[in-house]
Amino acid sequence: MDLDSAQLIQDLAEAEREREQLVQELRHALRGSERRFEAIVGSLTDAVTIRDREHRFLYANSAAIAHLGFDSWEQLRDTPPAQIMKDYLVWGEDGGVISMDDIPSVRILRGEQAEPLLIRSVHQDTGAERWNLLKAAPLLDEDGEVEATITIIEEVTERKRAELRDAFLAQASAALASSLDYEQTLRNVAQLAVPGIADWCAVDLLDEDGDRRTVAVAHVDPQRLSLAEALRGYVPEQLDPERGIGRVLHTGEAVFYAEIPDQMLVAAALDERHLELLRAVGFHSALIVPMRLGERILGAMTLVAAESGRALDKFDLELSEQVAARAAVAIENSRLYSARSSIARTLQQSLLPEQLPEITGYELASIYLPGVETSMVGGDFYDVWAVRDSWLIVIGDVTGKGIDAAALTALVRHTVRTASEFDASPSALLEFVDRTLKKRPVLSVCTAMCVRLQGDRATLAVGGHPLPLHVSTEGVRELGEHGPLLGAFADACWGEHEVHLQPGATLLAYTDGITDAQGQGGVRFGLGRLREAVAELADRPAAEVVDGLARRLAEFQTGAHSDDTAAIALRRAVAGSAGADRAQAHEVTRAGSAPAMTATKA
């Protein structure tokens, strides 16, 4: 992982100034009494060592002795320098291998300026991982020659790992939000987890029948994946609910194997070949965390530390649990989305135009996302048709229940189409629909926004509906003025608003399902976010505007989206573009599950 540690270094710069002072004192102390020196340095929690020109220890305080894994000063002193680090694998911050030549004290002996060096070390036997910041300064003799070096080793493991965790979570969250194809996003997250957390990462999902399915296996070295493939042949039909992944999927609690001794593999192996494969993985430690939403267990993530020699610890367990919790939310959102898409297919066919017409000189695109709330069915509709010299676009929202709402939607669409044959002015159309609705025996209300397009001139009227947006590279603004809801209030009338659409300008009409959509903590998407989203899409073709909007909405939303959502974008084609010269049908499709039904004409 490529991580910026600038902040960390900066934090430490301050501490460094204090240490400069300490070093001065040390120099002084070395010339003074040894007892006084020990009094200053001996009690420091940071490890301090002094080495001679041959890199032998002249001094180590008690923190340094413990840090290097020794019980006493004598033991450390009598160990050859080359022996001390042999138990550790050491990397730099960028993951590159660190050699003796890179160590600050060695560089000082070579007469170089030595910057502080951040290193990651893993003990080869225990697998314990540590991050240390090494800082060294020369100790000069009376002639100004380097006599020895003093090194301060500050352990920054907790801070560094907190930083890595935050960065990892940010990346994982971004990966999870990147697509509604959750199997793909889980594969992306598994890829991030190696080597971010471990050497292997596998993701298993539980389907509706309770069967598990492995959707992702990742390893730092893709060539090792064949091993996972071979091991999969040994997956039992029935998972043992007492052990391993079976236990996690059964109880919803994580399991953590800090160490995996060989006898554990022997016990788990089904036969000789299986044992051989398990041993080949080189298990060091493993953890399995559930992906759960409340009581529901959606699957599990398995992380294995193997050939890197690093042991997983409680910190990795916490991090993995957080990633798994986020993954669970992403899976749920994506599944709800798929469910909604299938309702969409049914409703869309009956209430929406099967295909948007072609309007010369314009691009037209729409989205429709039906809500999942079952008690209130209804809902959003839009229509586009030609009347003599003009085009009419209408979008609206019928709020009601069940069949009645669906019938009302159909009624409104037919009414407005029929009425347009006699008078195609938007305000007259709204008045006509209003009168028709008021004649119904039961309360029948709807919102509607109607646009009449003649050449580059758009005339619009709005009845209880969100105002459409005019979107261009110069900005986003609302068009028209609010008029009353249709079918609801006595003595209602509607005004008209006119706008000329310049090439590249988009008129975006939408229903309140967009602004009312709820995200984290119940926050609504709102007009502000909508404006921001379309401003960013200002120079895009109509299809990309509605498509991009749907994607942003999906990323924002958490859980079920209860209300219908529709949007239609009309963009005046830019001269010379395909849309300006010829009409071209273009169906927007996506890889994987289709998050929204998109009808497009360009």
Added chain:
Amino acid sequence: MVRQARIAISEEVRGANLLLSIDGELDISTVPLLEQQIEAAHESPTPLTLDLSGLTFMDSSGLRLLIELSERAQREAWKLSLVPSRHESANIVLRITGADAALPFSERAPE
């Protein structure tokens, strides 16, 4: 889906009036709760006041309920009073639909 209680309705009889104070969000998923409460607590022709001052959000289905109530009140000849929300986020839907002018809003609940 786990749904949190996003609406709180308190009921109070003031003289001949029934007062329902609604806090939280009135939207497509909480409207049925308010409908049930009104059905259980209100009997025509008792005057009904809905105090919406603590409402933080209302969508078109919430508005529809208010319009239905207003229509029923006229038909059955009882008095409906509405106290508007203190929150703009709950009043947007009333403003854009013209319902703020057409529905029986008054600034305070009857004493």
